Amino acid sequence: MELFDSLILGFSAAVTPTNLLFCLIGALLGTLIGVLPGIGPTATLAILLPITFFLPPLAALIMLAGIFYGAQYGGSTTAILVNLPGEASSVVTALDGYQMAKQGRAGAALAIAALGSFFAGTVATIGLAIAGPTLAGFALSFGPAEYFSLTIFGLLCATVLASGSVIKAIAMIGIGLVLGWVGTDVNSGSERLTFGAVELFDGIEFVVIAVGLFGIAEIIINLETPELRGLIATKISRLWPTRDDFQKAWPAVLRGTALGTFLGILPGGGATLSAFSAYTLEKKVSRQPQQFGRGAIQGVAGPEAANNAGAQSSFIPLLTLGIPSNAVMAMLLGAMTIHGITPGPSVMQNQPDLFWGLIASMWIGNLMLLVINLPMIGLWVKLLTVPYRLLYPAILLFCCVGVYSVSNRAFDVALAVGFGFLGYLFRKAKCEPGPLLLGFVLGPLLETNLRRAMLISQGSPSVFIDRPISLALLIASAALFLLLLVPAIRKTREEAFVDEEA
Amino acid sequence: MLKALKTFCIGALAVSATAGVAHAEWPKDRPIEIIVAFAPGGSTDVMARAMQPYLEKELGAKIVIINKPGASGEIAYTQLSQAKPDGYTFSFINTPGYLSMQVQRKLRYDPKSIQAVARIVDDPTAFVVKADSPLKSLKDLVAQAKANPKSVSVGSSGVGTDDHLATILLESAAGVSLTHVPFPGAGETRTALLGGHITVGGLNVSEFASGDTSSVRPLVHFGDKRSPEAPDVPMAQEQGFEVFMSSERGLAARRDVPADIRTKFSDAVKKVVDNPEFKEQAKKLSLPLAYLSGEEWEQQMPKRLQAFQDIWNKTPWVQ
Numbered sequence: 110m111e112l113f114d115s116l117i118l119g120f121s122a123a124v125t126p127t128n129l130l131f132c133l134i135g136a137l138l139g140t141l142i143g144v145l146p147g148i149g150p151t152a153t154l155a156i157l158l159p160i161t162f163f164l165p166p167l168a169a170l171i172m173l174a175g176i177f178y179g180a181q182y183g184g185s186t187t188a189i190l191v192n193l194p195g196e197a198s199s200v201v202t203a204l205d206g207y208q209m210a211k212q213g214r215a216g217a218a219l220a221i222a223a224l225g226s227f228f229a230g231t232v233a234t235i236g237l238a239i240a241g242p243t244l245a246g247f248a249l250s251f252g253p254a255e256y257f258s259l260t261i262f263g264l265l266c267a268t269v270l271a272s273g274s275v276i277k278a279i280a281m282i283g284i285g286l287v288l289g290w291v292g293t294d295v296n297s298g299s300e301r302l303t304f305g306a307v308e309l310f311d312g313i314e315f316v317v318i319a320v321g322l323f324g325i326a327e328i329i330i331n332l333e334t335p336e337l338r339g340l341i342a343t344k345i346s347r348l349w350p351t352r353d354d355f356q357k358a359w360p361a362v363l364r365g366t367a368l369g370t371f372l373g374i375l376p377g378g379g380a381t382l383s384a385f386s387a388y389t390l391e392k393k394v395s396r397q398p399q400q401f402g403r404g405a406i407q408g409v410a411g412p413e414a415a416n417n418a419g420a421q422s423s424f425i426p427l428l429t430l431g432i433p434s435n436a437v438m439a440m441l442l443g444a445m446t447i448h449g450i451t452p453g454p455s456v457m458q459n460q461p462d463l464f465w466g467l468i469a470s471m472w473i474g475n476l477m478l479l480v481i482n483l484p485m486i487g488l489w490v491k492l493l494t495v496p497y498r499l500l501y502p503a504i505l506l507f508c509c510v511g512v513y514s515v516s517n518r519a520f521d522v523a524l525a526v527g528f529g530f531l532g533y534l535f536r537k538a539k540c541e542p543g544p545l546l547l548g549f550v551l552g553p554l555l556e557t558n559l560r561r562a563m564l565i566s567q568g569s570p571s572v573f574i575d576r577p578i579s580l581a582l583l584i585a586s587a588a589l590f591l592l593l594l595v596p597a598i599r600k601t602r603e604e605a606f607v608d609e610e611a
Numbered sequence: 612m613l614k615a616l617k618t619f620c621i622g623a624l625a626v627s628a629t630a631g632v633a634h635a636e637w638p639k640d641r642p643i644e645i646i647v648a649f650a651p652g653g654s655t656d657v658m659a660r661a662m663q664p665y666l667e668k669e670l671g672a673k674i675v676i677i678n679k680p681g682a683s684g685e686i687a688y689t690q691l692s693q694a695k696p697d698g699y700t701f702s703f704i705n706t707p708g709y710l711s712m713q714v715q716r717k718l719r720y721d722p723k724s725i726q727a728v729a730r731i732v733d734d735p736t737a738f739v740v741k742a743d744s745p746l747k748s749l750k751d752l753v754a755q756a757k758a759n760p761k762s763v764s765v766g767s768s769g770v771g772t773d774d775h776l777a778t779i780l781l782e783s784a785a786g787v788s789l790t791h792v793p794f795p796g797a798g799e800t801r802t803a804l805l806g807g808h809i810t811v812g813g814l815n816v817s818e819f820a821s822g823d824t825s826s827v828r829p830l831v832h833f834g835d836k837r838s839p840e841a842p843d844v845p846m847a848q849e850q851g852f853e854v855f856m857s858s859e860r861g862l863a864a865r866r867d868v869p870a871d872i873r874t875k876f877s878d879a880v881k882k883v884v885d886n887p888e889f890k891e892q893a894k895k896l897s898l899p900l901a902y903l904s905g906e907e908w909e910q911q912m913p914k915r916l917q918a919f920q921d922i923w924n925k926t927p928w929v930q
Contacts, residue, residue: 151650155678159660162892252808293682295793298715298770298929307689307719310682431823432802436650439798443657446821449895453823516680564792565764565808 112239119238119465123473128168132470135172136477139179144187145507149316150180152514154440158447166448167463171470173444174424177437178230178471181420182478185222185413190215190489191504193324198384198416200546203323205401205408212404215490216348221358221406222413223482229366229414230475233421236370237428238468244422245429248374253562254572258582259375260555263382265589266389267547273402275593278544281535285548288313289556296560308520317521318549320508321528322535322542328501329533348487350406358410361391365411369418374425375434385547387415393592402541421471427452428464637698637872638672644694645862646702648687650680654797654817655703655860658732658898665889669879683708683771685718692720696865698872701728706859707773710916714923715771723866728873729880730861730908733901734815735834736777737844738765739827741804749831749850752811756787764790766800766809771928774800774813776919777833777856779926784852801827815858816840821897833857840897859901861908877904 122128142153154173161169181198188199189206202222209218236244251259268278291302292312303309350358365387372383391411392401401408426432431453433439445452450460457464492500512525532542566572574580645663649655659676667674679687687702688709694700704727713722738749746752756763767774770793778791792809794800797818804812805826812819816832820840829844833856838844847854862880864873883889884902893900922928 152678155656155660158657159663162661162664249802249806252803252806295769295795298793307682307686310685311680426802430805430826432805433798442798443654446896447657447661447892451821451823454825455823517677518679518686561792564790567761567790 115461115465116238116469118462119467119469122167122462122466123171123469127165128171128466128470129473131164131168131172132175132474133477135175136179136474136481138172139176139181140183140478140481142176143180143183143185145511149515150177151436151440153180154437154444158440158444161444162447166445166450167466169444169448170441170463170467171474173441174467174471175474177441178417178420178474179478181417182223182226182482185226185416186219186489189218189222189409190493191324191500192327193504193508194319198412198419200319200323200543201384201388201412202409202416204388204543205403205405208402208404209406209409210493214404215493216486217350217354217406218409219486219489220348220350220483221354221410223479223486225358225362225365225410225414226417227475227479228362229369229418230421231472232366233370233373233418234468234472234475237422237425237471238465244374245425248426248432249430250578251375252576253558253565254576254579255582256375256558257555257562258573258579258586259382260551260558262582262586262589263385263551264548264555265586265593266385267544267551268593269389269392273539273541277538277540281540281542281545282548285545285550286552288318288545289549289552295553295557296564306520308518312553313524313549314512314515314521315546315550316515317512317525318528319546320512321525322532322545324504324508325526325529326532326536326542328505329529330536331497331501348490354406358406361387361407361411362414364390364394365414365416366418369415370422372415373419373422373434382551383415383419384412387411417475424467424471428456428467429454637875638670641699642673642675643670643698644675644677644700646687646691646700647676647678648680648684648703648705650678655705657896658860659703661892661896662731662883662889665883665886666879669882670876683712683769685712685720688722688725689718689720691863692724692865694865696867696869698864698868698876701862701864701876704861704863706912706915707776707856707919708771710912711771711776711919713916714919715927715929725863726866726868726873726905727908727912728862728864728905729877730859730901730903731880731884732817732860732898733834734817734858734860734899735832735838735846736773736856736858737814737816737819737832737841738777738830739804739812739814739819740810740830741807742826742828744810744828746810746830748845749847749852752830753781753785753787753852756785756789760788761790763787763811764792764809765811765813766792766794766803767813768797768800769793769795772813773815773856773858775928776922777854778813779922779928780833780854780856781847781852783922783925784854816844817897817899821895838899840899859908861903863905873905 138153139150142150153176161173184199185202185206187193188203189210192203192207194200194203206218209215264282267282268275291309293300293310300310368387368390369383372386388408388411391407392398395401395407423434423438426434427438427441431451433442442452450456450463508525509522512521513519515521535542562572573583645659647656647659656678663674663676679690684705691700691702712718740746746755752763765778767778769775775791775793778789782789794803797814800812800814801822803809816838817840819827819829829841831847831850832838832844833847833854835855837846881902884900890900
């Protein structure tokens with residue numbers, strides 16, 4: 110009953126006119142920047158930070174948090190409509206979402222994404238309220254050895270992302286790993302593959318690669334084949350998902366929510382992995398895995414739920430331990446300290462209205478996002494009927510603005526264009542960019558955690574099997590690997606591939 | 612189309628012409644750009660944004676903060692060295708990175724073309740352990756490292772940062788061997804420390820004092836006097852180790868910016884640092900304010916630069 114009282118306290122704090130207004134502003138702003146690729150929540154939070162000095166602490170935090178989860182909603186919109194993922198988690202949404210849009214089912218994809226996100230947000234918020242402090246302790250037990258084993262598991266998942274040849278998928282992961290080497294090595298401080306370019310000292314930005322390989326390459330492909338222009342070949346049949354869509358989507362949403370809530374707690378990489386893992390899981394449990402990559406609604410529903418649940422539960426380490434799990438949480442930490450709040454175990458005891466108010470506002474914010482986003486679907490889908498000759502310069506412009514704004518430099522824009530042409534060649538060679546991006550994201554995580562674990566254990570590799578969580582993850586990876594090798598599964602994969610050729 | 616281009620060109624010319632005559636009116640005619648060499652959300656960025664409204668009021672000018680992250684600041688400093696010397700571009704500089712990079716690699720800009728304008732913060736490097744750690748003092752730490760070389764792991768915010776350099780200095784002063792574990796930032800170091808994955812976290816005084824202090828315990832800091840933010844934490848010197856290291860933050864401009872503009876700007880920064888309202892903000896952020904004029908700050912730099920050169924010659928921290 111204590112929880113019930115706390116939630117009532119939270120809602121009474123969050124449902125004041127001021128706080129509701131700032132929740133709405135945050136959610137709207139978040140949706141907007143989520144739709145624009147590249148202009149991420151971190152930069153927006155930084156710009157708005159000085160303004161929040163003059164707001165009451167709770168209103169400030171509610172608005173900043175709203176921007177963060179609002180961006181998660183908005184990010185999937187461009188991924189589905191124009192194959193333009195703005196961040197790591199929406200890469201997966203683009204895989205099947207964009208295919209659905211091409212088949213005239215953009216409305217269904219958007220609706221399922223919004224509904225799935227809302228459900229996941231609700232569950233994760235409740236999870237945060239009930240089990241936050243306990244789960245946070247668990248997150249701390251993830252050290253370098255555990256992250257290494259988790260990343261191994263994630264990389265194996267990456268091979269499942271591809272709908273075509275496994276060999277090509279592995280090759281693409283390899284290219285992604287090499288791209289992840291570029292930059293200054295964290296452990297030794299020496300430069301790798303930078304060719305002396307100061308712009309490459311910190312490696313390549315994710316957005317640069319994603320916008321190039323997905324967004325720009327897509328535009329080139331579309332311009333090459335005149336009959337495909339106008340984005341959608343078929344007529345838009347209906348805006349709302351069918352009964353069949355719902356039936357397929359809801360178990361996927363459930364699984365995605367569970368996975369996302371859990372992985373989101375892990376600081377560093379957890380939230381990114383959640384969408385990828387959810388996709389892998391859906392493809393594995395599906396009776397028609399060959400549908401994935403060709404507009405399977407589960408491929409949108411699962412990852413979208415996982416991604417939003419992960420965004421919600423990444424607040425847990427911040428609020429309960431004072432540990433920011435990503436750049437956005439670091440900004441929120443900054444905002445809290447400016448208001449004289451010390452994030453950590455003491456917040457819940459000393460300022461319960463703030464802690465529970467923020468949690469309650471997240472649910473209210475998610476509800477607002479649903480109300481904002483569902484009626485907008487019609488509008489978004491109409492956008493697709495704009496002639497492509499008018500649409501593509503606009504998409505290209507947003508790509509450039511977004512890429513430039515990541516670090517404010519033109520070098521990145523040129524690099525993204527380069528990746529655009531590379532992506533075009535990949536498409537011609539029937540190589541899919543999804544596994545490449547996962548390799549790129551996970552490669553550096555794998556390497557730094559391996560080296561860190563070995564440093565701390567003073568060179569003894571037994572650390573990976575001595576620690577129970579690490580051991581469990583390695584066993585799970587081995588099981589997944591075997592599953593990939595099982596001939597029967599391989600056969601279905603090849604059948605799928607033959608289908609595509611035919 | 613051609614006509615539009617023409618109009619645009621004329622417009623651009625008109626704008627640049629007005630900008631050309633504006634020098635006399637500094638700082639009124641356009642916004643002052645202040646470059647932050649780190650991503651939004653970092654401690655330098657948060658400090659810059661906390662100062663922004665106060666500095667705008669002091670100068671009566673608009674200020675725009677531009678993040679130019681990358682290459683531990685080299686990208687930002689290169690940009691500063693290429694800006695027009697008209698007093699409309701400043702950049703934050705952070706030591707020891709600003710100095711140690713001059714030792715460790717060939718740079719894209721000439722460090723002599725940049726002049727410090729004002730120091731704002733002097734934040735001592737500290738060694739922090741988990742609250743339940745058996746280590747009670749720096750002496751305990753050294754004793755354990757002596758008995759069992761490499762068994763003490765020290766997390767830092769990266770290769771060549773103040774935490775890392777302090778570790779190297781301590782190793783040589785105490786004759787011990789520590790295991791240095793670099794992380795991308797202080798947040799990650801803190802997480803690894805709380806999880807018990809590393810023995811010691813190299814954090815700055817402001818970094819642990821602004822967070823939740825119930826689960827961590829500072830052992831020692833490497834400042835040259837007791838810190839007002841953490842008055843109970845002893846200095847390394849008091850424990851018998853002559854190791855000094857801190858991270859300073861301040862503002863710099865091109866050396867050929869007119870002296871009167873630099874002085875006016877430096878004085879405005881001093882007024883902000885002395886402003887009780889800003890002091891209150893700084894206290895919440897645990898910023899150890901320590902204003903120095905550009906000249907005073909620059910006087911200290913050659914000595915520190917030499918110290919880094921000496922460490923580098925003995926143990927280069929980048930292979």
